[in-house]
Amino acid sequence: AQKVTQAQTEISVVEKEDVTLDCVYETRDTTYYLFWYKQPPSGELVFLIRRNSFDEQNEISGRYSWNFQKSTSSFNFTITASQVVDSAVYFCALSGGYGNKLVFGAGTILRVKS
Amino acid sequence: NAGVTQTPKFRVLKTGQSMTLLCAQDMNHEYMYWYRQDPGMGLRLIHYSVGEGTTAKGEVPDGYNVSRLKKQNFLLGLESAAPSQTSVYFCASTRGGRYYNEQFFGPGTRLTVL
Numbered sequence: 409a410q411k412v413t414q415a416q417t418e419i420s421v422v423e424k425e426d427v428t429l430d431c432v433y434e435t436r437d438t439t440y441y442l443f444w445y446k447q448p449p450s451g452e453l454v455f456l457i458r459r460n461s462f463d464e465q466n467e468i469s470g471r472y473s474w475n476f477q478k479s480t481s482s483f484n485f486t487i488t489a490s491q492v493v494d495s496a497v498y499f500c501a502l503s504g505g506y507g508n509k510l511v512f513g514a515g516t517i518l519r520v521k522s
Numbered sequence: 523n524a525g526v527t528q529t530p531k532f533r534v535l536k537t538g539q540s541m542t543l544l545c546a547q548d549m550n551h552e553y554m555y556w557y558r559q560d561p562g563m564g565l566r567l568i569h570y571s572v573g574e575g576t577t578a579k580g581e582v583p584d585g586y587n588v589s590r591l592k593k594q595n596f597l598l599g600l601e602s603a604a605p606s607q608t609s610v611y612f613c614a615s616t617r618g619g620r621y622y623n624e625q626f627f628g629p630g631t632r633l634t635v636l
Contacts, residue, residue: 417562441622453612453627460622499564507572508553508622509580510614512564 410435412502414513421490422521429485429516431500437461440504442476442483447497447515459483461504490520524548528613528628535603535635543598543631545613553618554596555580555625556588558609565612571596572618603635 411434421427433442444456457467459476467474471488487494497517501510529544545554553572557565557580567580571590585607587599596615600607610632614625 412564414564443624445627451610451630453614455624455626458622458624503622507570507578508616508618508625509555509567509570510557510565510625512557512566514562514564 410437410440410502410504410511412500412511412513414498414500414516416516417514418517418519420519420521423492424489426486426488427490427518427520429487429498429500429518431483431485431513433481433483433500433502435502435504437504440502443501443503443510444474444483444485445499445501447499449496453499456485487518490518492520492522494518495520526613526615526626526628528611528631530631531629532632533634535600535633537604537635539603540599540601541603541633542600543611543613543633545596545598545615545628546594547596547613547615547626548594549615549626550593551615551617551626552593553616554590555614555616556586556596556598557612557614558582559612559630560609568598568611603633605635607633608635609633 413432440461446454475484497515500513526547555570556568569588574593613628616625
């Protein structure tokens with residue numbers, strides 16, 4: 409069975425601090441995909457990144473970066489120089505197998521204070 | 523392009539009442555999904571469909587039924603609502619197949635069962 413664990417329930421930082429959101433996953437599939445979604449206070453789900461299991465290169469997009477390590481089954485997300493607009497719930501998710509279904513972690517609430 | 527739309531946005535039901543949630547997508551996506559979001563639990567898959575006329579159970583299917591009579595629509599039905607079904611319901615769609623692209627989510631339906 410697939411499982412995603414986001415151990416940090418809630419994180420509070422002050423603006424301009426860097427913050428890392430942890431994601432650990434479990435799967436028996438050899439081919440799988442990992443995702444991060446953002447849910448701002450308005451409630452919609454915003455796609456941030458997709459990474460397949462064969463691509464362990466780290467990725468950077470502006471202030472966002474992702475570190476994928478198969479050896480530790482982790483796909484961590486770092487926001488550099490956080491801003492108040494980064495305040496949201498962040499979900500890590502795993503997909504693999506029939507139906508391309510997503511298995512979500514419980515989410516991490518990020519609060520960025522000015 | 524409206525993307526994924528959901529009807530209604532809010533609904534209050536009494537225990538035992540029935541209702542249908544409608545999801546529509548205009549991206550010609552093959553796969554569609556219904557999730558529910560509860561505090562501290564992330565999103566959990568209720569039912570999904572890999573094509574017109576097909577449906578399958580997800581992680582938490584009890585108390586719900588679905589139909590996919592047209593490719594662009596995916597209906598979620600509650601035959602006899604229970605307070606435990608109070609939740610926010612999200613519909614999603616994706617291209618499907620071997621692509622494992624990101625899922626596009628609707629804005630959500632907030633359902634309260636009294």
